[in-house]
Amino acid sequence: MESTTRSRTILVVGGGISGITTAVEAAEAGHDVVLVEKSPTLGGRVAQLNRYFPKLCHPTCGLEINFQRIKKSRRIKVFTMATVAAVKGGAGGYTVTVKTSPRHVKPNCTACGDCGRAATSEIANPFNYNMDKVKAAYLPHTMAFPMRYVIDGSVAGTPEGEAIKAACKIGAVDLDEKEETFDVEVGAVVWATGWRPYPAEKLTAYRYDLPNVITNVEMERLASPDGPTKGKILRPSDGQAPKKIALIQCAGSRDLNHLAYCSRICCLASMKHAAYVREQLADAVVDVYYIDLRAHDKLESFLLRVKDDPQVRFVKSKPARIDPGAGDNPILCGENTLTREVYAEPYDLVVLATGMQPSTAEGDMPAFDGDLDDYGFIFPEGETISAGVAAGPLDVSMSVQSATAAALKAIRATMA
Amino acid sequence: MSQAASPTPKQKYDLNFARWVYENVDGGDRMALCMQCGTCSGSCPIGTQMDYGPRKLFMMIRAGLKEKVLTSNTLWNCVSCYNCVVRCPRKVPVTYILHDLATLAVREGYAEATHSDNALFAKAFWWSATKYGRTDERLVTAKYYFAFGMSEGYKRGMANMKIALGMVRTKRMHIGMPHKVKETSELHKILAKAAEIEARNNNK
Ligand SMILES: Cc1cc2nc3c(=O)[nH]c(=O)nc-3n(C[C@H](O)[C@H](O)[C@H](O)COP(=O)(O)OP(=O)(O)OC[C@H]3O[C@@H](n4cnc5c(N)ncnc54)[C@H](O)[C@@H]3O)c2cc1C
Ligand code: SF4
Ligand code: SF4
Numbered sequence: 001m002e003s004t005t006r007s008r009t010i011l012v013v014g015g016g017i018s019g020i021t022t023a024v025e026a027a028e029a030g031h032d033v034v035l036v037e038k039s040p041t042l043g044g045r046v047a048q049l050n051r052y053f054p055k056l057c058h059p060t061c062g063l064e065i066n067f068q069r070i071k072k073s074r075r076i077k078v079f080t081m082a083t084v085a086a087v088k089g090g091a092g093g094y095t096v097t098v099k100t101s102p103r104h105v106k107p108n109c110t111a112c113g114d115c116g117r118a119a120t121s122e123i124a125n126p127f128n129y130n131m132d133k134v135k136a137a138y139l140p141h142t143m144a145f146p147m148r149y150v151i152d153g154s155v156a157g158t159p160e161g162e163a164i165k166a167a168c169k170i171g172a173v174d175l176d177e178k179e180e181t182f183d184v185e186v187g188a189v190v191w192a193t194g195w196r197p198y199p200a201e202k203l204t205a206y207r208y209d210l211p212n213v214i215t216n217v218e219m220e221r222l223a224s225p226d227g228p229t230k231g232k233i234l235r236p237s238d239g240q241a242p243k244k245i246a247l248i249q250c251a252g253s254r255d256l257n258h259l260a261y262c263s264r265i266c267c268l269a270s271m272k273h274a275a276y277v278r279e280q281l282a283d284a285v286v287d288v289y290y291i292d293l294r295a296h297d298k299l300e301s302f303l304l305r306v307k308d309d310p311q312v313r314f315v316k317s318k319p320a321r322i323d324p325g326a327g328d329n330p331i332l333c334g335e336n337t338l339t340r341e342v343y344a345e346p347y348d349l350v351v352l353a354t355g356m357q358p359s360t361a362e363g364d365m366p367a368f369d370g371d372l373d374d375y376g377f378i379f380p381e382g383e384t385i386s387a388g389v390a391a392g393p394l395d396v397s398m399s400v401q402s403a404t405a406a407a408l409k410a411i412r413a414t415m416a
Numbered sequence: 417m418s419q420a421a422s423p424t425p426k427q428k429y430d431l432n433f434a435r436w437v438y439e440n441v442d443g444g445d446r447m448a449l450c451m452q453c454g455t456c457s458g459s460c461p462i463g464t465q466m467d468y469g470p471r472k473l474f475m476m477i478r479a480g481l482k483e484k485v486l487t488s489n490t491l492w493n494c495v496s497c498y499n500c501v502v503r504c505p506r507k508v509p510v511t512y513i514l515h516d517l518a519t520l521a522v523r524e525g526y527a528e529a530t531h532s533d534n535a536l537f538a539k540a541f542w543w544s545a546t547k548y549g550r551t552d553e554r555l556v557t558a559k560y561y562f563a564f565g566m567s568e569g570y571k572r573g574m575a576n577m578k579i580a581l582g583m584v585r586t587k588r589m590h591i592g593m594p595h596k597v598k599e600t601s602e603l604h605k606i607l608a609k610a611a612e613i614e615a616r617n618n619n620k
Contacts, residue, residue, distance in 0.1 A: 205459075205503060254451075255505035291453045320458030320503060334458030340472060342463045 006092045007187040010410045016044020018388025019192030020066045021403035027075040036082045041144040050223040054302050067145045091383045091413045094186050102177035104151035109172040111147045118167035128221045132228035137164050142226045187414030190406045191378045192387040195356035198252040205321040211237035213350045223276040235349045237328040242348035249290040253355030263355030264393040267294045270353050271306040286312045385409045419618045425480035433482045441516040443509035450474045456500035456510045466490040470510045486526045491518040492534040536563040549597030
């Protein structure tokens, strides 16, 4: 590279478990890191899980220690509510334009919550996949990092906004804050932008419009103590505990009409969901509808453990469709491929195991010249460095491995 | 579809028939990608009326069960709704495959196929369409009924007489000469040409 002013700084785009890992590894190896995260907090989708396999630990396990490492490190600079607008240059010398959206709360916020108490209007809560609402002045979730409130732009210039501002005793509210862009000079860029749940409304035969058809990510929130039901698994239509639940595997994945690839984690995520249900609801039965169950590597032992429970049954079938039934019970229709029986089975609650689609599908990232694979994953080739689910469908432990490898590649790129 | 005869497996795990289907049946190449998920048979509005349904039929092709495949009612009970084609996660054109297998079964003289209601009806329908360029309900129905023999044809005709007269009364069915396209001779030339092109393509 001809670049004369070489930079040892590494830019990491995306502050999920992968981006955090790359940032911490690179910083602890002596490099300055700029970490850019689109949402108001770090942790990405892992923070939205109730617990994670294989050991069913709480997401704070993996995340909290990393937040401590970030706090301790003087080399990591974190920008939340920020995205990358443009990337120029090449390995060793990039100029990256970062764009930030207004949070309307300054860094001196102590998360006392006075602003939240002053707020009266409510907005949809993205952390709970819009299943409930939050006040227009809110803490994104209980273990938010940074632990700092966000004020929705809708209250700016309203009497409510003035009341919120007045409520903050330390003057941390800034309703005039505007969108901003600035440039950073870095030697390497790591894309750790992760995934989004495949939009379930595109699976028209599976009737996501019915109240008791939900997705696996929503199931994580329903089971979470800080979720919309305070951790109780209840059906959305009537708030009752479901007795008969169906989990549909490969909802969108391994389907040439949707995501052509296996998302690799949803079989195990569903085993987790069967476990959540059975822990809470002693008489509930869970039917898992599958094409084949893919528990990779050592995770098979988790699958076998769930299979031991006689109240978790396995039906080898990709359901053909869901019909609305009496009492808001969705009816699953399809063919049991082992018995050849054509079934129409009503359930209290149906969970679609939707797959992971790369965040590039949202179309708000700078263009990658030919570095996206057929599915939109960022292919780690040439000067492009990607980590975690941005590079392919991976679970947390594989994401962390790929993020560590990405840190090494980034370090080498700054020295190239 | 090729005019060549399909091979009959001689032993267990003989893949010749499956390969022939992959290569010769319309959509057969994609059938090779079937992952036995069951979406097709579960999507079928008359899936319960089929002995095997498409998914199982495809597995039977792989298993070399040619005889059972070509005598299956699955070939004939498909109503061409295309639900399975739209939903198949592997984009297998299930409907085309069933149609071609039905044609194959007739061509290779399987009694279940040649004597099936659907085959006889299809034959009557095709006869009217090619002769007149239109389907005339009365002629198609008569031809179809009498395909089962004189006395059976008469019996079926009489049994439906009331409906037929009702249709005539409400102008749902006409009396008089069959409906025709203007130039049936032109139509026959087109069909002859199509047959010629098909034969040429099949011999490639
Ligand atoms: C239902 C379900 C359950 C799961 N359960 C488990 C489990 O139990 N155990 C397990 O190991 N794995 C599980 N997974 C997989 C796990 O969620 C992923 O492995 C993990 O989220 C990968 O982390 P990541 O950092 O690569 O991506 P993400 O978690 O998606 O993080 C990416 C981050 O990048 C940010 N971002 C996106 N675009 C931009 C942009 N343009 N600019 C700036 N920032 C951006 C996002 O806001 C996000 O914070 C589950 C997945 C699903 C669907
Ligand atoms: S992990 Fe399981 S549910 Fe997910 S796409 Fe793969 S096979 Fe289907
Ligand atoms: S829907 Fe497609 S992949 Fe599934 S069994 Fe039928 S043909 Fe095979």
